[in-house]
Amino acid sequence: MENKKSVNVRYSNRPVKVAFIVPLADDNTQWILDGIFDEAYSRWGGIKSLLIPFSNDAFIPDRYLDWLEQYDPDFVYSYVDLTPEQINIINEKSLPIEMIKHEVHGEVERWNQFIPSWPYGFVPIRAISTISSPYAKYQGWSNETQPNMYITQHYENDEYRFLPDNFGISQGGGGSNLGRQNIFGTVCYCAQDLPIYNNVGDERCHSLAELLGRLSQKQVKTFSMLSSIHASMINHPNDYDWSNSFNLFVGDTAADRLNFWNSRLLSKNNEQHDFSALCISKSHLDDNNFLIALGTFINAHNFKGQGKGPNSLSLRSLSIAKEDCQQLAQQLQNYTHSHVTVPDKFDSPALPSERAFSDHYSIESGITSSLKVYERNNKFVVNEVEHFKYLTPDLYDFKTGQCVSNLQIEKPKENYEVVDGFNDWKLPRRLEATLAFTKNRAKVSRHGFITAIPDAPRQIFNGIPKHELTISLSIPNEEEVLQCLVLEYTHRIRFEHDMRIQLVTDKYYDLELSDKGQKHRGVISLFNGDLSHAGILANSYWRKIVRKSIGNEKESFSLNKLTSIIDQNTPVSLAHITDQMRLGNVGKTKQYLKNNLKDTIEYLVHQNILIQEYRWRCSYCGNENGLTLDTIKLDNNCSICNKLHKTPIDMEWKYKVAPFITSALIEQNGLTVLWAIDHLMDVFRRAQAFYLPEINLFKNREGNENNELDLLAVIDGKFVAAEVKLSAASFVDNPHEVAAFIDEIQRLSPDIAFLICEQYCQEQADIDEYKAKIEEITDNIREKVPNVEVKVIVANEIDSFTEVPIELGPYGERTHAFFERLDE
Incomplete structure (x- = not known):
C-alpha cells in the first residue's frame, strides 16, 4: 500500500465450532459417541458442537444440511467414508477450515480409539480454562463460598454412560482427572471395591443417586458447565418447541443419545450454563433411589415452562413406544414438581424449525478489537480470550490452546464512502480466497468474512510457555484475490491434508488482462475509477452517440442536435421518467432531461470523454479546421494554407467522442461488456464488488x-464469470465458443456463470429461432456443470437498456437549479 493509507481490521475471538458426522447404523456408533462426548465436554465451547447423523442409504437429511450451513463450522469431523459428491455437498454447505476423516489405527478394541484427533498445529482451548470465571459458580444461589468439586468417573465411559453422556467427566489434556490444591477438587464415581491406593480424586462416590442429590444441592459441579460458559458467541437457534421445556430422553440407542445432545443446542443461549436436557437408560427407571434423586435434580434445575403454571418436563424417546413413555411419565410424575408430559412428537429428531433458523442466526458477536494496518504485510498478536482474565498466575498453564478469530477487513475503495461503518471485503465461499489475506488456517464464513485460527507459539521461552497467538495478515489488491480463486496451485495448497483433496480439479496456470481489458481499465480511469459514471456511456442515449462515431473521426454533434434527440421522444416513451420523477407532464420531463444533458456534456468534456471543438471550413483551400477549447484564439490560421480566420462571436461548439473511447468500446465490443458489468454491479450491491x-x-x-x-x-460475495456477446446468434452458431464457455465454467467453478448478449440476432424474423436455440444450449451447459448456476441475460429485453435513461449522467448546477425552480 504505497500511500500508507490505513486499513481498519476488526476481530472477535470465540471457541472453535465443530460438526461431527456420525453413522447411525454402524457397529461402532456407540463408541463414536463416547469419544465425541468425552472430547467435546473437555473443550471450551465443545458442548455446542453439532452432531450430524449419516445414513449409508440416504446420506444426510436436508434439514441437517441446512443446520450445518447455518452453523458454519470451522471443522467438519467425519466418522464415515464419503464419496466425492457427498464431500462436495458438505463443503458447499459449510466450507470448513478443514474436513477431517477420523482414522483408527490397528484393530478396533476400545471406545477411546474414537476420541477426535485434531490436525497438527491445532490445539483447542480446554474447558477447564473457564474454572475461575464468576459464571463457573451456580447463579442465583447463596453468596457463600461454593464447593469447587467436579464430577469425574473411574468406570469406563461405555459401561456407565450416565455421567459421561450428560455432564462430562474429563478435563481433557491427556492427564489424570485429579484436582488442583486450593483451586478445585474432584469427586470420582467408582466401584466400592476400588483399591485405596488408586488415586482417583479427592473424594469417591459409589452411587449415581447420591451424585444427583449433590448436584441438586449444588455441592458439585460439572465439566459441561465449564464447556458452555463464555461460549455464547456460538449461535444456535432458540427453538420454542425445545427451549420451553426440560427434555428428558429415555433410551440407550445412538439415536437417543445424538438427539439428546442436539436438543440442548436448541435451548436459550447465554453466558451462563443451565441444564436443559438429560439422557437416561430405561433401566435407570427401575431404581427407586435414582428416580427420587432425578426428581430432586429436576426440581432444583428446571425453570422451563410457560406462564405461571408448573415448570414443564417433556419425556422423549426414539427407541421406546409412546404408551411406554406415557407410563414412564406417570411414574416420574410422583418424584417431581414439574409437569411431565409426552409431546405428540415425542420421537421427533432434535431439529430447528424454519422459523427458528430465520429468527436466531446472525453474525456472531463477541468483544470486538480493532486495529489499523498500514503495511502490506502484517503480523499481529490476538488479544487473549475474555475469560483468561480470571485465571490467577498459578493457573496460567490453562491458557494454552487456540481460539478462532472472526476478521472483518476494510476494503479501501476510491469514490466510495460508508456512513457509520466500513466497506469490508465480502468474499466468495472459497478457501482459496483466504490465501490472499493470511497464511493462517482460515475459511470464508457464510457472511463473507474471514475466520482464522491464530498460530500458537511453538517454542518455550526460558522454560515458560508463551501464550501469544498471532495472525499474519496481507492486504491484497482485487486482482490478487481473483488470482487465488482461479489459479491451480492455490487449490492444491489449501486441500493438502483434507478430505476435499478429492475435489481438486484442473484450474488455470496464470491469468493476465488482455489488450481489451487494459482499454476497459483506461475508460474507467477517465471517470476517476467510478464504474457507475462510466456506465452512462452504455445507456440508450449515449450508446447511440458513441456508435455513430465509429469509423468517422470527424463525426461531431452540436448541442442543438444532441438536444433534438430528446425532443424526438414521444410522451409515452418518457412516461416512466415523468412518473418516477413526479414531473407532472412531458414538457417538464424534457426540460429536466435537457438540463441534465448539458450537465452531462460538461462532465464528459472535463473527463476527456467528449472533445469540445469549434469547426470552420477554410474559404480559400476548403480544409475543415477544428479547434478545441484550450487552443482557440481570437485570430486563427488554417492548418493547410495558413489563411487567417477570426473567431466569430456566435460560433457554435461541436462535440465528438474521443478516439480512445471509440477504439475501446466499439471496435472491441467493449460497450456491451461495459453495460454488462455495470448491470451486474447494479443488480447486486456495488460497493462490495470487484x-x-x-x-x-x-x-x-x-x-x-x-x-x-x-x-x-x-459481486456481493458471489464468484461470477461472464461471457458477453453482441448477439446470441454469434454464440449459438459457433460450437467452439460454446465448448470454450463450458471449459471455462468447469475450470473456474463460479457460483454464477452469465451469458450476456445485447440481442438475440440481427433479423427480427429469426428471434424466436434463436430464443429456442439459446435455451437448448443453456440446458446442455447446466447438465455439464450441475453445481454452477447458469444464467442468460439478453439486454434488449431489459427496460433500462432500451428506455430513455432516467438520468443521462451526473447532476450538475443546471439540473439542481431546475429542481429548485420546480419546488418554487
Missing part, C-alpha cells in the same frame, strides 16, 4: 493454450 474485465486464462506454463473471458468478478 472485477477483472477481458482476461486471458492460461491452461499451462507454456501459455500456448488459453481461454478468453469477458468478466471475472466477486
Whole structure:
C-alpha cells in the first residue's frame, strides 16, 4: 500500500465450532459417541458442537444440511467414508477450515480409539480454562463460598454412560482427572471395591443417586458447565418447541443419545450454563433411589415452562413406544414438581424449525478489537480470550490452546464512502480466497468474512510457555484475490491434508488482462475509477452517440442536435421518467432531461470523454479546421494554407467522442461488456464488488493454450464469470465458443456463470429461432456443470437498456437549479 493509507481490521475471538458426522447404523456408533462426548465436554465451547447423523442409504437429511450451513463450522469431523459428491455437498454447505476423516489405527478394541484427533498445529482451548470465571459458580444461589468439586468417573465411559453422556467427566489434556490444591477438587464415581491406593480424586462416590442429590444441592459441579460458559458467541437457534421445556430422553440407542445432545443446542443461549436436557437408560427407571434423586435434580434445575403454571418436563424417546413413555411419565410424575408430559412428537429428531433458523442466526458477536494496518504485510498478536482474565498466575498453564478469530477487513475503495461503518471485503465461499489475506488456517464464513485460527507459539521461552497467538495478515489488491480463486496451485495448497483433496480439479496456470481489458481499465480511469459514471456511456442515449462515431473521426454533434434527440421522444416513451420523477407532464420531463444533458456534456468534456471543438471550413483551400477549447484564439490560421480566420462571436461548439473511447468500446465490443458489468454491479450491491474485465486464462506454463473471458468478478460475495456477446446468434452458431464457455465454467467453478448478449440476432424474423436455440444450449451447459448456476441475460429485453435513461449522467448546477425552480 504505497500511500500508507490505513486499513481498519476488526476481530472477535470465540471457541472453535465443530460438526461431527456420525453413522447411525454402524457397529461402532456407540463408541463414536463416547469419544465425541468425552472430547467435546473437555473443550471450551465443545458442548455446542453439532452432531450430524449419516445414513449409508440416504446420506444426510436436508434439514441437517441446512443446520450445518447455518452453523458454519470451522471443522467438519467425519466418522464415515464419503464419496466425492457427498464431500462436495458438505463443503458447499459449510466450507470448513478443514474436513477431517477420523482414522483408527490397528484393530478396533476400545471406545477411546474414537476420541477426535485434531490436525497438527491445532490445539483447542480446554474447558477447564473457564474454572475461575464468576459464571463457573451456580447463579442465583447463596453468596457463600461454593464447593469447587467436579464430577469425574473411574468406570469406563461405555459401561456407565450416565455421567459421561450428560455432564462430562474429563478435563481433557491427556492427564489424570485429579484436582488442583486450593483451586478445585474432584469427586470420582467408582466401584466400592476400588483399591485405596488408586488415586482417583479427592473424594469417591459409589452411587449415581447420591451424585444427583449433590448436584441438586449444588455441592458439585460439572465439566459441561465449564464447556458452555463464555461460549455464547456460538449461535444456535432458540427453538420454542425445545427451549420451553426440560427434555428428558429415555433410551440407550445412538439415536437417543445424538438427539439428546442436539436438543440442548436448541435451548436459550447465554453466558451462563443451565441444564436443559438429560439422557437416561430405561433401566435407570427401575431404581427407586435414582428416580427420587432425578426428581430432586429436576426440581432444583428446571425453570422451563410457560406462564405461571408448573415448570414443564417433556419425556422423549426414539427407541421406546409412546404408551411406554406415557407410563414412564406417570411414574416420574410422583418424584417431581414439574409437569411431565409426552409431546405428540415425542420421537421427533432434535431439529430447528424454519422459523427458528430465520429468527436466531446472525453474525456472531463477541468483544470486538480493532486495529489499523498500514503495511502490506502484517503480523499481529490476538488479544487473549475474555475469560483468561480470571485465571490467577498459578493457573496460567490453562491458557494454552487456540481460539478462532472472526476478521472483518476494510476494503479501501476510491469514490466510495460508508456512513457509520466500513466497506469490508465480502468474499466468495472459497478457501482459496483466504490465501490472499493470511497464511493462517482460515475459511470464508457464510457472511463473507474471514475466520482464522491464530498460530500458537511453538517454542518455550526460558522454560515458560508463551501464550501469544498471532495472525499474519496481507492486504491484497482485487486482482490478487481473483488470482487465488482461479489459479491451480492455490487449490492444491489449501486441500493438502483434507478430505476435499478429492475435489481438486484442473484450474488455470496464470491469468493476465488482455489488450481489451487494459482499454476497459483506461475508460474507467477517465471517470476517476467510478464504474457507475462510466456506465452512462452504455445507456440508450449515449450508446447511440458513441456508435455513430465509429469509423468517422470527424463525426461531431452540436448541442442543438444532441438536444433534438430528446425532443424526438414521444410522451409515452418518457412516461416512466415523468412518473418516477413526479414531473407532472412531458414538457417538464424534457426540460429536466435537457438540463441534465448539458450537465452531462460538461462532465464528459472535463473527463476527456467528449472533445469540445469549434469547426470552420477554410474559404480559400476548403480544409475543415477544428479547434478545441484550450487552443482557440481570437485570430486563427488554417492548418493547410495558413489563411487567417477570426473567431466569430456566435460560433457554435461541436462535440465528438474521443478516439480512445471509440477504439475501446466499439471496435472491441467493449460497450456491451461495459453495460454488462455495470448491470451486474447494479443488480447486486456495488460497493462490495470487484472485477477483472477481458482476461486471458492460461491452461499451462507454456501459455500456448488459453481461454478468453469477458468478466471475472466477486459481486456481493458471489464468484461470477461472464461471457458477453453482441448477439446470441454469434454464440449459438459457433460450437467452439460454446465448448470454450463450458471449459471455462468447469475450470473456474463460479457460483454464477452469465451469458450476456445485447440481442438475440440481427433479423427480427429469426428471434424466436434463436430464443429456442439459446435455451437448448443453456440446458446442455447446466447438465455439464450441475453445481454452477447458469444464467442468460439478453439486454434488449431489459427496460433500462432500451428506455430513455432516467438520468443521462451526473447532476450538475443546471439540473439542481431546475429542481429548485420546480419546488418554487
